[in-house]
Amino acid sequence: MNPLTDSVSICGKYCEKPHVHVASKASLSEQVTDFFSKLFDTADFPARWHCGTWTDFHGWLYIVSDIGIWASYFAIPLLLLRLVRKRKDLPFHKIFLLFVAFILLCGATHLIDAGIFWWPVYRFSALVRFLTAIVSIFTVYALYRVIPLAFNLRTIKDLEAEIEKRKAVEDKLAASEFLLSEAGRISRVGGWEADLLNDKRTWSNTVYDIFELPYDADLRIYKASEYFSGPYLQMIDAAIDNALRNGVKWDLELQMTTAKGNTIWVRSTGEPLVDRITHTTKLRGIFMDIDRYKINELALNKSLELTTQNNQQLKNFTHILSHNIRNHASNMALISSLVDVTKLDEGNAELFGKMNSVSSALNQTLEDLSEAIRIKDTVIESEVLDIKTEIERVVNIFRSDLNINNARIDIDLQVKNVSFPKIYLESILTNLISNCIKYRNQQVPLRIKISTYKNNNLETIMECTDNGLGIDLKLHGSKIFGLYKTFHDRKDAHGVGLFLVKTQVESQGGHIEVESSPGKGSTFKIIF
DSSP, rough: OOOOHHHHHHHHHHHSOHHHHHHSEEEEHHHHHHHHHHOOOTTTOOOOOSSOOOEEEEHHHHHHHHHHHHHHHHHHHHHHHHHHOOOOOSSSSSHHHHHHHHHHHHHHHHHHHHHHHSOOOHHHHHHHHHHHHHHHHHHHHHHHHHHHHHHOOOOOOOHHHHHHHHHHHHHHHHHHHHHHHHHHHHHEEEEOOOOOOOEEEEEHHHHHHHHHHTTOOOOGGGOGGGGGOHHHHHHHHHHHHHHHHHHHOEEEEEEEEEESSSSEEEEEEEEEOOOTTTEEEEEEEEEEHHHHHHHHHHHHHHHHHHHHHHHHHHHHHHHHOOOEEEEEHHHHHHHHHHSSGGOOOHHHHHHHHHHHHHHHHHHHHHHHHHHHHHHHHHOOOOHHHHHHHHHHHHHHHTHHHHTTTTEEEEEEEEEEEEEEEHHHHHHHHHHHHHHHHHHHOTTSOOOEEEEEETTOOOEEEEEEEESOOOOHHHHHHGTTTTOOOSSOOOTOSSSSSHHHHHHHHHHHEEEEEEOOOOSHHHHHHHEO
């Protein structure tokens, strides 16, 4: 028998049946019912080998190709499913599942197509193709929806760049963490946190070091009473209770006994963390070993207390001594005033005159010392002064002297007001202007400039500049503000004015500076 002739005859047998005519007369529901009732019925169709002219090569090429396509289509979904199961973080998870279904169905159509060469289930093949079409349409729609999102996905190069940046940041963080840890270790400052909800405590290594506990110590059995006692235990308990009840922070200096029995001073600070409904959920803060600083502070306070007592005793002694000496000097002056010099011979009268000079000088010295002591001991309230008004008041006192010496005073006030005791400012201006007149250069008209301004530290500066004789600071700079220090050969120079100026300025927390050269005048700067 000729297979090719048999195939043609079998195919012709099926093709002679009026299938199209019968289908066109049946209703749609009858067609659907007939379709599904005969889904695997092969009576109406020939096997593909028996329809058409197939050579062995052509037929098996078709079959092998379909089976190869099906095998690949079957393997790809398995690999995709494995990838999806292993990588839960893959984006567009559902798209992968749709592709799995789409590829499996596509492979099934090829497998059925190869089987139809022997098993002509054309109805089942049509159904699988229809399902493939439905899944394909859904896959296309889903892919269309995610494409804009896919465009925003970072590329491998972007991810590599981000990884490099993260590595750099992590390296910096590691370096910063190391430096912070070392800084805490060296300075003996550590952090702690208490999670009240989970009953968990966390300490930094430095806190363990301060308590002299091993790093693996169980903090759940920690009790403050084991390390603090007496008033310090009451202080820390009260601080924690106040934080829990009222949300108040604390900052305490406490004395504690470490796990090894050493007594040290520590500083404990803490604050509560609250949730949205104001319930305290955590406490956290720092713990610092301040033992060496506290010991030095206590020693310094004790030394300061002793120094204060000694200074007070010295002041009392100074006042008593000054009072007694002034009484004796006053008595000497009083007795001297009762002596009738005209009844003394020439020699005694000369000696008595010298004694009167010594007595007057002694009284003046005691007055100057008393004034200096009074300035240092007396606290005078400052008031806001108009500097120009105070300058004009003092200048009027010296108006006649200034006119006689053809003097000119320039005033440049960038700062108009200053907070300072009025009596001191008047005394300072009086002494400075008096010195300008007293130590003027006789060869040139006297020029005085008084100015005020703010320096870089926002301090108020008052300058008094003249073109007088000036002072050799290399020779006299260290003693220019000393009591009874004079630098020019004048009978009316006493060396008290600058000493009082310095004393008055420093009594209010300021200081005085001088710039001067012989023959070029002087500039005194009052830094309030």
